[in-house]
Amino acid sequence: MPKGTNQKRKLMVLARFLQKHSDEEHPLTLGQLQEELERWNAPAERKSIYDDMEQLRQLGLDVQTRRGVGGGWFIGQRDFELAELKLLVDAVQSSRFLTQKKSSALIGKLESLASVHQARQLQRQVYVDRRIKTMNESIFYNVDRLHGAIGANRVISFHYFEMNMNKERVFRRGGAEYQVTPYGLIWDNENYYLAGWDHDREEVRHYRVDKMTDITLTPERGRDRGSWDLEGYTRRHFGMYAGRPCQLRLRCAAPLAGVFLDRFGQDIMLVPQDEEHFTVTLDLVVSPPFWGWLFGLGAQVEVLSPAWAVEEFRQRLDQVQDVYDTAKTQEG
Template structure:
């Protein structure tokens, strides 16, 4: 390469070696930096290397000179610190909706944000009890298309799947395409859900993104603006159990004081808690009444009671009786 070009590209290679090969425990001396450049066919002198390091510092790179052994220059701070990268790697590895292959790819990209030495610490296995990974890699494409439709204020269409007893995904409605207006993505129970308005049914519906196939952005503008004008997605996730639908109801829940943490974790700290007596509290919560909600109540045992409305109490009694009938 021409000498002038070599000098122009030299500082870029120095930037790369600081990013990839150095940290506090692995600095590089000027002599080692010159050798590194010479191996790339780039001639360098001590003075020009010092000048380039100063230019990189002025550019914003936190390059320090370690005096004690091992001595040399190293990149002291990065966009992501090692504990932050470990946290991200753990999140990727423990996520059910990310396939094993995609998980390895993402972790490889996260490793590139650390030095080669720190990257070794990111190659660890996180074990999550009962984790089942999705096999549908189109989820990434679907999320991207949904976000684009949200930004462009347009409807989407797609095919939707369900699992069969043979453990195979089967198209619902014989492959008929669903046409909805997307209004958000919700992360719940380790899955992504599309929150959308179905104009045909005039309802807000939820769809598991990993069960969406052949998504397409349509030309029609989104419907449901009035419904979603003051829609609180965070509140939706607290009152919807397993993202199953159901009619909205305000429930008076009475429970033992030991369950107050469970209720606050589920519905947030903004709900009003009142003492019923020295050992029990009561609260009003907005929920979508469904079998999943009744299952959650049942999991709390006899220490939690639906106090009102009576209609929901009756539905819960029927739910328990039908469940109990399976064991007679």
Template structure:
């Protein structure tokens, strides 16, 4: 049998064929394997293919043969990822607000190469499940990489920060001034990615939406603020910050209806201590950064939750309710 021009790629092409064309429910026969190799200009006899199928295990591709009548057919039995695992990854990518639609599709296409073409179709169907709003900043992936690189090099970073204006245009904050920050970590909150870093000029920890950072570059200066982050638990920090908005950290006492127990646990974790006050309510102390976002979260839960202490936080809530009341009263009078 004359050899094809791509014989040196024989084992690689065989692995490619088996991974693409077979799975737990789809098999391929020996004649079909030979035909598929021929499409890559690779020739092989039955005996050499038997040996090659065994050798594929060295590459981490396990192939099993099963008898059908007086013949055998073959399929891959183990893969790095199972289909349900990849579906979870696809859903995570699709639901991630900070990943653009273009990049989401590109990442999912790469995940499809990890399964057979039949299972890839099942992943493709997943892509169209959601019409979630996605970020429009394509550079976010490089920004994240630059942040991690600066952290590993123990260096500060410089970047510009933008916001959207009413014309739907990027508008640089602080007239385009460069932010000079010591990066210490990345945090995920409310479907957004945040840089958590130390601002030396302000002498405090701050956080920034990664998808709103532009033109990031690593500085020659060594990071500062280590003493602040030694005692900072990043997971706890994110849990205390509602929507990653800052505010004075305080222990707030809440009186909560029993039906909101799940809401409290989802937000603050199972370790919170819920003390029954009567048959329908409990008190819980939570450590939070008291901001309008926190007050808004409490307000959104209605009459089933109430801030009962400290007094200054109760007063903040009263003032916020009064402020909003005035806003809506003014609007109603204007409409009349």
């Protein structure tokens, strides 16, 4: 084998071996490196390995040396720190839209970015309360396909469904294809949503990606989004439900300040009314999930305006009360 070819092989073998089997706690000895090179039919003397390590450093690999008992060579700085990999593994493991199979595959790839010793620390299970992994492997690829359509500004077609009580798919619009110009993807409450211009309804709408099937990029160019703002659209849609947009004014108990700042962001204005209350005006789309969230805050919140929102919330409260009044009457 020509000398130049042998040298390239040596460097490749050493680089891979160091990346996979060494870290600060597990340096590799000269003997271990020589043994690995012999396994690849690229034997090397002691002095040449020192030279090889210097070449790897010049090529950008952070090869560190520790002298003395238990010393050797190891990879110092990596593209990802171990703490960063742990965060990524936790995010993948706890993500609901990824199947267990896809989660395992992605975690395996993340483990390859660490040494085999560090990878053992990444093999852990993250418990997230009531987390149910999806069974639909296609979501992962649908998201990628939608990103491509957004980048190419192409109209897409798809079918959209919901599940009935028999766990069967029921396609909306009688099974007709949706024609949508995709504007952006939204990650909200453990679900992916596509926001875009619905060519049939002639307005911007959003759709759960895991309920979309047969996604196809058409040759048609998409509709110009103009000044449409993805961040603003997401912020206004509580729980990504459709509803009636408004400027909703609320009167809240002072201890709820943190609750509203956490949910709606630091940009909202809390106006002190007295020592025990503040008012806040929210620019949002009023929907059933929002009313449910507000109901959970109990008597600490009062809807002040607009008048139709006050009346709608009152009617919803009355409807819930009627259910329990009827049940109580039947029991009597």
